Amino acid sequence: MLSKKLFKYNFLITKKWRGFRNKPDFTKNVYQVERGFYNYLQEHHLKFFEQLLGDDTEKVLTNLCDLEKYNVDWYLQARGSSTVVLKPKTTEEVSEIVKYCNINKLAICTQGGNTGCSAGGVPVFDEIILSTELMNKIIEIDENEGTATCQAGVILETLDNALAEKNFMVPLDLGSKSSCHIGGNVATNAGGIRLLRYGNMHGNVLGLEIVKANGETLDLLKIRKKDNSGLHLKNLFIGSEGTLGIITKVALQCPPRPQTKHVAFLGLQSYDKVLQILKKARRELAEIISAVEVMDSITIDWSSEHTKLKPPIDRYPYYLLIETSGSNEEYDGLRFNAFLESALVQNYVLNGVVTGELSKMQSIWSVRERLADGFKKHGWFGIYDLSIPITEFYNLVDETRAYLKNQAEYVFGFGHLGDGNLHLNVITKKYDQRLVKDLEIFLTKRVFNMNGSMSAEHGLGFFKRKYLPLANSTSSYQLMKELKRLMDPNRILNPYKVFP
Ligand SMILES: Cc1cc2nc3c(=O)[nH]c(=O)nc-3n(C[C@H](O)[C@H](O)[C@H](O)COP(=O)(O)OP(=O)(O)OC[C@H]3O[C@@H](n4cnc5c(N)ncnc54)[C@H](O)[C@@H]3O)c2cc1C
Known part of the structure; x- marks a missing residue:
């Protein structure tokens, strides 16, 4: 067993974080984009929507105060000026809205929970916001097949809680x-903290129902795990960020919920040790590992300062959060403890805590999951969501810090180590277009030299649309543009996003 002294649990209960900076300026002013040739929303358009969706004031929002939260992104970096939010409840309503918008050349921005990191879910100008908030029905959970079918607006945690009652889970977990x-x-083809174990949405989505840009419904809602009878069209929409069609229903495969979990939070002296521990964990914990997250000391300083969550151990240059999930408490616990003990003896790890208690595991996870809370308090931050070789994670963080000299308040890195996904964060007092441009040129060069990606899991949305031609071969970029033209000839679906 691990020494009590080393693995003493010492956690402070968090106070609720308060305080946002002011709402951002309009996206069109800050990032200088021009409005496309779309029609402006008029009284008769609104009348159509009101007639379609009924008298329910919840389904057509036009009050500017009510609209604010739909116009501004989660990170307070983008702000559109839409004058209407439509909240359909059914696929038929979505279909009628889209058909009408296509005929009348009205642009649409589809919005889910508005937690996206690339400002893909908020309008740039006055696009109609189509919110899936009321499309929140869980249609079926099939315990024999291990599948769930639901409307697109079901909140991830709600579906997961419903699955938990039947001992299944959503194979996806995010801080949001x-x-x-x-x-x-x-x-967005979201990744998250358990991609290492369960894979991404391309592997877990069994079927989709889509409303196309002309309003027709495309039924791809199959729930069989194996089906090679034709092209896998659903995959076109996974990660398409609302630019090719509107997702109205989703069928997911759902793995059995683990019966036992353990979480360790470890302090390490160097990044070399971090890499050695990852290798060791992969070898010795193999099928029971479910997450491996890395953070540096500045990340944890940031977290302590901005979320008031205290890490469970003292300050170390690097930290690892390792989670295991399995089906046998005793076996998994013994195995994890043996792994941690030998990591201590071999001097890979300097200190740490390990727990299998739910509330303590949640407290440890909050340190990692609530890192983004503090971002809203600052002038400008760039969250660079990079896919690069894991050996380069902190070389790049150090190089970026050196490149920016004293122009940045903070530069730190954390991320999904097991998936080679670094979140490199740069925080400055205010948005400076020249600095951001220079930084992006610097990062793009470095990342592309490593055959990496500038968007590992957050999508391109509005902020990163310039990378579409840079990150793809000329022929694949060409094909993407042709597909967009074919599927949305009037470009009404989420304009200014993904496609530059
Ligand atoms: C604290 C925090 C932690 C996060 N952690 C992670 C993480 O670990 N991994 C990760 O991948 N992401 C993470 N994210 C980002 C974000 O939560 C994900 O991208 C998430 O999948 C977005 O879902 P949403 O419903 O909020 O979509 P929105 O933000 O509303 O929209 C995102 C994009 O999807 C489109 N869209 C939404 N719904 C539909 C629909 N029904 N049909 C067609 N298009 C649609 C929008 O137009 C937009 O382009 C995090 C965000 C926060 C705030």
């Missing part, structure tokens, strides 16, 4: 789980 929608998760 209490707000993000399943439709949004599919539209």
Whole structure:
């Protein structure tokens, strides 16, 4: 067993974080984009929507105060000026809205939980916001097949709780789980903390129902795990960020819920040790590992300062959060403890805590999951969501810090180590277009030299649309543009996003 002294649990209960910075300026002013040739919303358009959706004031919002939260993104970095939010409840209503918008050349921005990190879910100008908030029905959980079918607006955590009652789970977990929608998760091909174990949405989505840009419904809602009878069209919509069609229903495969879990939070002296521990964990914990997250000391300083969550151990240069999930408490516990003990003896790890208690595991996870809370308090931050070789994670963080000299308040890195996904965070007092441009040129060069990606899991949305031609071969970029033209000839679906 692990020494009590080393693995003493010492956690402070968090106070609720308060305080946002002011709402951002309009996206069109800050990022200088031009409005497309769409029609402006008029009284008779509104009348149509009101007639279609009924008298329910919840389904057509036009009051500017009510609209604010739909116009501004979660990170307070983008703000559109839409004058209407439509909240259909059924696929038929979505279909009628889209058909009408296509005929009348009205642009649409589809929004799920509005937790996206690339400002894909908020309008840039006055696009009609189509919110899936009321499309929140769980249609079926099939315990024999291990599948769930639901409307696109079901909140990830709600679906997971419903599955928990039947001992299944959503094979996806994000810090935003209490707000993000399943439709949004599919539209962004969300990754999250357990991708290492369960894979991404391409592997877990069995079927989709889509409303196309002309309003027709496309039924791809199959729930069989194996089906090679034709092209896998559903995959076109996974990660398409609302630009090719609107996801109205989702069928997911859902693995059995683990019966036992353990979480360790470890302090390490160097990044070399972090890599050695990862290798060791992969070898010795193999099938029971479910998450491996890395953070540096500045990340934890940031977290302590901005979320008031205290890490369970003292300050170390690097930290690892390792989670195991399995089916046998005793076997998994013994195995994890043996792994941790030998990591201590071999000097890979300097200190740490390990727990299998739910409340303590949740407290440890909050340190990692609530890192983004503090971002809203600052002037400008870039969350660079990079896919690069794990050996380069902190070389790049150090190089970025050196490149920016004293122009940034904070530069730190954390991320999904097991998936090679670094979140490199740069925080400055205010938005400076020149600095951001220079930084992006610097990062793009470094990341592309490593055959990496500038968007590992957050999508391109509005902020990263310039990477579409840069990150793809000329022929694949060409094909993507042709597909967009074919599937949305009037470009009404989420304009200014993904496609530059
Ligand atoms: C604290 C925090 C932690 C996060 N952690 C992670 C993480 O670990 N991994 C990760 O991948 N992401 C993470 N995210 C980002 C975000 O939560 C995900 O991208 C999530 O999948 C977005 O879902 P949403 O419902 O909020 O979508 P929104 O933000 O509303 O929309 C995102 C995009 O999807 C489109 N869209 C939404 N719904 C539909 C639909 N029904 N049909 C078609 N298009 C649609 C929108 O137009 C937009 O382009 C995090 C965000 C926060 C705030």
